[in-house]
Amino acid sequence: MSCCCKNKEVFKKSVNTVRLLAADGVQKANSGHPGMPMGSADMAFTLWAKFLRFDPKRPDWIGRDRFVLSAGHGSMLIYSLLHMFGYDVSIKDLQNFRQLGSKTPGHPEHGHTAGVEVTTGPLASGLASAVGMAIGLKQLAARIGAPEELFKQQKVYVMSGDGCIMEGTSHEACSLAGHLKLNNLILFYDDNKITIEGSTSLAMSEDVGARFASYGWNVLKINGQCPKQIQAAITLAQASKDKPTIIIGSTTIGYGAPTLAGTAKSHGAPLGEDELKAAKVALGFDPEKSFVVPADVKKFCAECVAEKQAAAAEWDAQFEAWKKSNKEGKKLLDAILKKAIPADLEKQLLAAVPEKDMASRASSGAMLQVISKLVPAVVGGSADLAPSNNTYMKEAGDFSAENRAGRNFHFGIRELGMGLVCNGLALTYALPFSATFMVFSDYMKPAIRLAAIQKLHEVYVFTHDSYAVGEDGATHEPIEQLAMFRSIPGVTLLRPAESHEVALAWAYALRADHPVVLSLTRQNLPNLPADVVKKMDVSKGAYVVSSDANFEVILIGSGSELAACVATAEALRAKGKKVRVVSMPSWDLFEAQSDKYKESVLPKKCTKRVAVEAACTMGWSKYVGCQGLVIGLDHFGESAPYKVLADKYGFTPEKVTAAVEAYLK
Numbered sequence: 001m002s003c004c005c006k007n008k009e010v011f012k013k014s015v016n017t018v019r020l021l022a023a024d025g026v027q028k029a030n031s032g033h034p035g036m037p038m039g040s041a042d043m044a045f046t047l048w049a050k051f052l053r054f055d056p057k058r059p060d061w062i063g064r065d066r067f068v069l070s071a072g073h074g075s076m077l078i079y080s081l082l083h084m085f086g087y088d089v090s091i092k093d094l095q096n097f098r099q100l101g102s103k104t105p106g107h108p109e110h111g112h113t114a115g116v117e118v119t120t121g122p123l124a125s126g127l128a129s130a131v132g133m134a135i136g137l138k139q140l141a142a143r144i145g146a147p148e149e150l151f152k153q154q155k156v157y158v159m160s161g162d163g164c165i166m167e168g169t170s171h172e173a174c175s176l177a178g179h180l181k182l183n184n185l186i187l188f189y190d191d192n193k194i195t196i197e198g199s200t201s202l203a204m205s206e207d208v209g210a211r212f213a214s215y216g217w218n219v220l221k222i223n224g225q226c227p228k229q230i231q232a233a234i235t236l237a238q239a240s241k242d243k244p245t246i247i248i249g250s251t252t253i254g255y256g257a258p259t260l261a262g263t264a265k266s267h268g269a270p271l272g273e274d275e276l277k278a279a280k281v282a283l284g285f286d287p288e289k290s291f292v293v294p295a296d297v298k299k300f301c302a303e304c305v306a307e308k309q310a311a312a313a314e315w316d317a318q319f320e321a322w323k324k325s326n327k328e329g330k331k332l333l334d335a336i337l338k339k340a341i342p343a344d345l346e347k348q349l350l351a352a353v354p355e356k357d358m359a360s361r362a363s364s365g366a367m368l369q370v371i372s373k374l375v376p377a378v379v380g381g382s383a384d385l386a387p388s389n390n391t392y393m394k395e396a397g398d399f400s401a402e403n404r405a406g407r408n409f410h411f412g413i414r415e416l417g418m419g420l421v422c423n424g425l426a427l428t429y430a431l432p433f434s435a436t437f438m439v440f441s442d443y444m445k446p447a448i449r450l451a452a453i454q455k456l457h458e459v460y461v462f463t464h465d466s467y468a469v470g471e472d473g474a475t476h477e478p479i480e481q482l483a484m485f486r487s488i489p490g491v492t493l494l495r496p497a498e499s500h501e502v503a504l505a506w507a508y509a510l511r512a513d514h515p516v517v518l519s520l521t522r523q524n525l526p527n528l529p530a531d532v533v534k535k536m537d538v539s540k541g542a543y544v545v546s547s548d549a550n551f552e553v554i555l556i557g558s559g560s561e562l563a564a565c566v567a568t569a570e571a572l573r574a575k576g577k578k579v580r581v582v583s584m585p586s587w588d589l590f591e592a593q594s595d596k597y598k599e600s601v602l603p604k605k606c607t608k609r610v611a612v613e614a615a616c617t618m619g620w621s622k623y624v625g626c627q628g629l630v631i632g633l634d635h636f637g638e639s640a641p642y643k644v645l646a647d648k649y650g651f652t653p654e655k656v657t658a659a660v661e662a663y664l665k
Contacts, residue, residue, distance in 0.1 A: 007296075010296050010300050011049070013284070013294060013297055014045055014297045014301065015227075016256065017080075017294065017297050018037065018045050019037065019038040019041045019256050020256075020279070020285055020292070021076065021079075021080035021083070021084075021094060021291060022037035022074075022079075023037075023257075023270075023271055023276055023279065024291050025076040025079065025094050025097035026076060026097070026270050026271075027270045027272075027273070027276050029097045029099065031106070031270070032076060032097065032268075032270070033073040033074050033075075034254065034257075034271055035192070035194070035260075035266035035268075036073065036074030036077065036253065036267070037077035038254050038261075039225075039252055039253045040071075040161075040192075040251055042225045042226070042227055043188050043190070043230050043247075044077055045081070046227050046231060048067070048081050048304075049304050050231060050234075050304075051065075051238070052065050052157065052308075053065045053154070053155075053308060053312070053315075054308060055309050055312045056082075056086035056088075056115070057309070059087065059115050063154065063312060063316065063319065064154075064312075065154060065155045065156065065157060066130065066155075066156040066157065067157050067158075067159075068118055068126045068127070068129065068156065068157070068158045068159070069120055069126060070125070070159060070160040070161075070164045071160055071164055071190065072108050072120030072126060073106075073268070074159075075104070075105070075106065075107055075108050077159070078115070079103075079104045079108075079113070082113070082114070082115045084293060084297070084298075085304065085305055086301070086302070087114050088103070089104065091291050106121075107119070109453075117427060118423070118424070119453055122446055123163035123164045123169075124160070124167035125420055126160075126164070127169070127187065128170070128416075128423075128424070129420050129423045129427065130158045130185065131173040131174070131182065131185065132421035132422060132425045132427070133156045133427060134156040134185040134424075135399065135409075135424070135425060136424060136425045136430055137156065137184060137428055138151075138184060139379065139405065140333075140336065141154075142405035143332060143407075144326075144329040144330075144333045144336075146319075150315070150318055150319060150322065152184075154184060155184050155185070155186055156184055156185050156186070158185070158187045159188045160188065160189055160190065161189070162190075162193065162194070162195055162204070164189075165208055169417060169420060172416060172417025173417045173420060176414060177215070178212075178243070179401075180399075180400065181243060183240040183242055183245075184244075185244035185245070186234070186238070187245065187247065188224075188246075188249060189208065189246055189248045190251055191224065191250050191251065192250075192262075194266075195264070195267070196268055197264065199264075208246075209221060216243060216244075217243055217245060218237065218240055218243045218244070218245040219246055219248065220236060220237065220248065221248045221250070222248070223249070224248075224249020224250050225252065225255060230247075234247070253266055253267060254266025256279045256282055257271055257275055257279045258275065258282055259278075260275055336377045339431050339457070340376065341375055342374050345374065345375075345511070346507045348374060349370060349503035349504070349506060349507055350500060350503050350533075352370045352503070354366055355527075357499075357526045357527055358524055358525070359520070359523055360463075360496055360497075360498070360499070360525055360559070361520040361521060361522060363498075364461060364463075367502060368390070368393060369394060369395075371506060371510065375431065375510055377429070377430055377431040378430075378432075378510070379399075379409065379425065379433075380409060380433030380434055380435070380459070381408050381409030381411050381434065382435035382436060383415045383418050383436040383440065384411070384413045385463075388437070388464070389437075389461055389463045391435040393408055396408055398410065415440050415441075418434050418447075419443075419444040419451075420447045420450070423451050423454070423456055426451070431457055431458075431459075432458055432459070433460070434458070435461035436463075437462070437476065437478075438463065438465040438478040439469075439477065439478040441460070441462050441478075444460075445484065448460065448491065451491075451515040452488050452489060452491050452514070452515050453490070455514050456514070456515060457512060457513055457514060457515075459506075459510070459518065460515065460517045460518065461518050461520065462517060462519055462520065463522065464520075464521075465482075465519040465560075465614075466560060466615065467479075467642065467649060468521060468560065468614070468646070469522055470522075470641050470644075471639055471640065471641060472639065473638060473639030474636040474637045474639070479615055479633050479634075479637065480615070480616050480618075481615070482495070482613070482616070483616055483619060485517050485519075486587055490514050491514070491517060492508075492514065492516045492517070492586060493516075493517045493586060493587070494508065494516065494518055494519065494589075495558050496518070496519075496520070497557060497559050497562035497583050498525045498526065498527045499525075500527065500533045501536065501583070501585055502518075502520070504536065504537075504538035504539065505585060506518070508538060508589070521560045523560065525560055528545065528566075536583075538586070539589060540589060540597060541585065541586040541588065541591070541593065542584040542586075543583060544582055544601055545565075545566065545582060546569060546579075546580070546581045547579075547581070548578040548580065549578070551578040551606065552578045552579075552606070553572075553577065553580070553608040553609065553610065553660065553664060554579075554580045554602060554608070554610070555569055555580070555582070555609075555610050555612070556584050556609065556612070557611075557612050557613075558583075558584050558585065558611070558613040560614065562583050562612075563653075564651055564656045565581050565656070567653035568657045568660055571653065582601055584623070587622075607627045607628075608627065608663075609623065609624040609628040610628065610660050610663065611624050611629075611632075612631045612632075613631075614632070614651055615632055617632035617633075620632065629659070629660070629663045631651070631656060631659055
């Protein structure tokens with residue numbers, strides 16, 4: 001992409017237009033970060049004008065490059081570029097920066113603003129998600145057998161700052177990117193040496209280039225405000241055959257501001273009216289006018305867009321020719337893009353349920369083998385725990401530098417990086433799952449939260465979900481994590497009680513359109529009888545397992561504790577008590593049901609209720625009421641065999657029965 005501009009002055013004016021649109025937006029909002037956009041405008045505009053492949057009229061064009069503003073606080077940078085290059089972002093939108101309902105929120109939001117590929121803000125999250133995008137693009141091309149010459153030009157470009165480089169997330173993701181030799185990933189590091197508190201030397205003295213070289217990256221160092229050097233660096237990066245590239249651009253934060261450039265004061269606050277006017281004078285603009293895109297700049301940007309659209313049309317023609325000559329590849333492509341799922345998915349999964357009792361992590365693994373054959377879009381892996389999580393798809397191959405078509409990922413011991421990489425995969429074309437022990441989901445909370453904000457379709461497989469981890473002790477026994485998941489808007493938590501519930505939980509997760517957490521056990525669980533399986537409906541969040549006429553108490557079991565409820569009910573019935581047993585794998589799904597259905601499962605007339613769950617009791621009062629009993633854990637665990645802990649903590653059938661009998665007296 002050449003986008004030739006014979007007049008260097010117009011190019012320079014275009015870059016300065018980006019600077020001042022950003023500064024104007026922050027000034028009008030009286031809130032935001034002008035320094036980063038003003039300092040990195042040369043790198044960003046050069047990339048967009050001369051290299052980035054896109055069509056503003058088709059933001060989702062399959063052949064496009066991806067641009068990720070990982071330093072999301074500098075959002076006026078991308079909004080200014082989107083406006084100048086013909087996306088659906090108007091001058092009025094720029095003027096409404098950070099205002100309610102605008103297309104230009106404080107940090108870029110995917111799905112809210114056309115052209116924004118990923119929601120960024122938490123530093124380095126965009127960079128880590130971009131690693132997932134780079135993986136996803138290579139994987140898709142390899143899986144469908146698309147010709148390399150058609151897809152090798154497709155790149156993922158990232159704009160990061162000092163904060164992204166400091167955050168540990170960047171280490172996890174960039175180490176993986178180097179290992180996988182993702183030569184389609186190009187990272188710009190806006191090295192302005194300023195953070196909110198002042199110089200980066202207050203807290204940072206490492207050699208960033210040496211660090212990335214040790215990861216296996218190409219390292220290029222340039223003057224980040226010299227278009228000639230920027231173009232040369234991008235050209236070199238694009239030609240890399242086996243490495244991602246970091247372009248370390250030395251810049252001046254707040255470039256153009258006469259007294260604030262190069263200072264922390266330009267980082268996170270408006271320049272002020274006088275300073276902004278002085279900057280406009282220094283950059284050759286009318287100080288009395290705001291949100292100005294000069295006519296010659298508009299013309300130049302329009303010419304760039306026309307050239308890009310022509311190139312996109314040429315790419316489309318080649319792609320269409322390939323699809324016509326490769327029916328199997330096109331069929332797989334369509335299945336992946338549509339996330340195609342068999343209509344009888346539930347039936348097929350239930351038919352594959354193992355007959356013997358087993359841990360839900362093991363039955364989940366059995367389901368995953370079936371799913372890998374039925375749902376082509378599914379890819380995923382574990383944070384070095386696949387043998388324990390049972391998350392390895394045996395016939396799907398491993399994604400690697402040598403095999404781009406593999407569907408299993410080895411993320412290494414990088415939980416947060418894994419979560420954000422999977423966000424990037426979901427933002428390309430995949431339906432990803434990620435897996436670890438539930439207690440280590442703490443490392444993943446930022447990634448899960450961002451997945452929920454973006455409504456990304458992902459599945460989290462969290463095993464070893466209770467004190468039954470046992471001998472590993474308190475550090476490995478999740479107590480508060482279920483409450484965490486239930487507190488995140490847009491995330492559905494499913495805690496299946498046995499293998500059939502696991503099958504239906506996976507079916508729900510695959511049909512969903514948002515993040516789903518599967519909470520699975522280390523210990524074996526008894527399967528429910530066939531008559532219960534016939535009426536089982538996990539998708540409604542709760543259902544009646546067994547019920548006596550005129551029942552006087554309801555026992556509500558979640559996940560592994562349902563078995564204790566079933567056994568307790570039998571013991572109570574033997575003593576003449578009338579009992580209803582309810583399995584509640586998901587609060588979220590139960591709350592989505594009609595009042596009529598909820599009343600049919602938990603009728604208000606029965607106020608004697610007991611909930612049993614091996615986790616903190618927070619929230620269960622909603623279902624048991626002020627007269628109810630919750631048997632749970634409001635303390636951390638201990639190191640001991642899990643059966644010993646079950647007895648000590650009161651989760652054996654005998655202990656649950658005794659607690660319920662005492663409650664009913």
